[in-house]
Amino acid sequence: MPLIDPARSLLLVIDVQVRLMPAIAEGAEVIAQTARLAAAARLLDVPVLVTEQNAGGLGPTVPDLAPAPGTAIPKMSFGATRAPGFREHLPDGRDCVVAGCEAHICVLQTVLGLLEAGRRVTVVGDAVGSRKIGNRDAALARMAAHGAEIVTTEMVVFEWLGTARHPRFREVVRLIK
Numbered sequence: 001m002p003l004i005d006p007a008r009s010l011l012l013v014i015d016v017q018v019r020l021m022p023a024i025a026e027g028a029e030v031i032a033q034t035a036r037l038a039a040a041a042r043l044l045d046v047p048v049l050v051t052e053q054n055a056g057g058l059g060p061t062v063p064d065l066a067p068a069p070g071t072a073i074p075k076m077s078f079g080a081t082r083a084p085g086f087r088e089h090l091p092d093g094r095d096c097v098v099a100g101c102e103a104h105i106c107v108l109q110t111v112l113g114l115l116e117a118g119r120r121v122t123v124v125g126d127a128v129g130s131r132k133i134g135n136r137d138a139a140l141a142r143m144a145a146h147g148a149e150i151v152t153t154e155m156v157v158f159e160w161l162g163t164a165r166h167p168r169f170r171e172v173v174r175l176i177k
Helices: 027-043 103-116 133-145 153-161 169-176
Strands: 009-014 048-053 073-075 095-101 121-129 149-151
Touching: 009 027, 009 103, 027 048, 027 095, 027 121, 027 153, 027 169, 048 103, 095 103, 103 121, 103 133, 121 133, 121 153, 133 149, 153 169
Parallel strands: 009 048, 009 095, 048 073, 095 121, 121 149
Antiparallel strands: none
8 A cells, every 4th residue: 555554654763862963964854854753643643663873872862752761762783673672662564654863874774674574664755864965865765776665744744644634634734834
């Protein structure tokens, strides 16, 4: 099914951490778009998983996205699928909608691992970042070449809604405007 179905979706936020984000090109926009996705996910009952790469060095997830204490999945491997215990957090039958940093390292390796595991993966292009735009763009192209769909935040949100008659339509649309 080509549409992004909220009943089959999982939002995966990769490594949007306090010491990393100041170095990310357009980092404030990546945080803003990821926060919109996370807020929409909460309103529409889409589960959200958050990873933290080397939290001792890169710090915790940024406050705008901070998960409940103790729920971020710690990792040292760049690809989350290689992190001990990560796969146990992935509900069966859920497609992964992915945002985060860095696009050409942790996001790329996680997406390739998810695709290899048979997951449908959608990468939110305006909610991923790298220190250099060229690295982000190359990563998006490589992920697409391997089968990930590249979309925008608004595409995800409106596909999750499905209709202007959705009972949470007004609340969710306020996140975008």
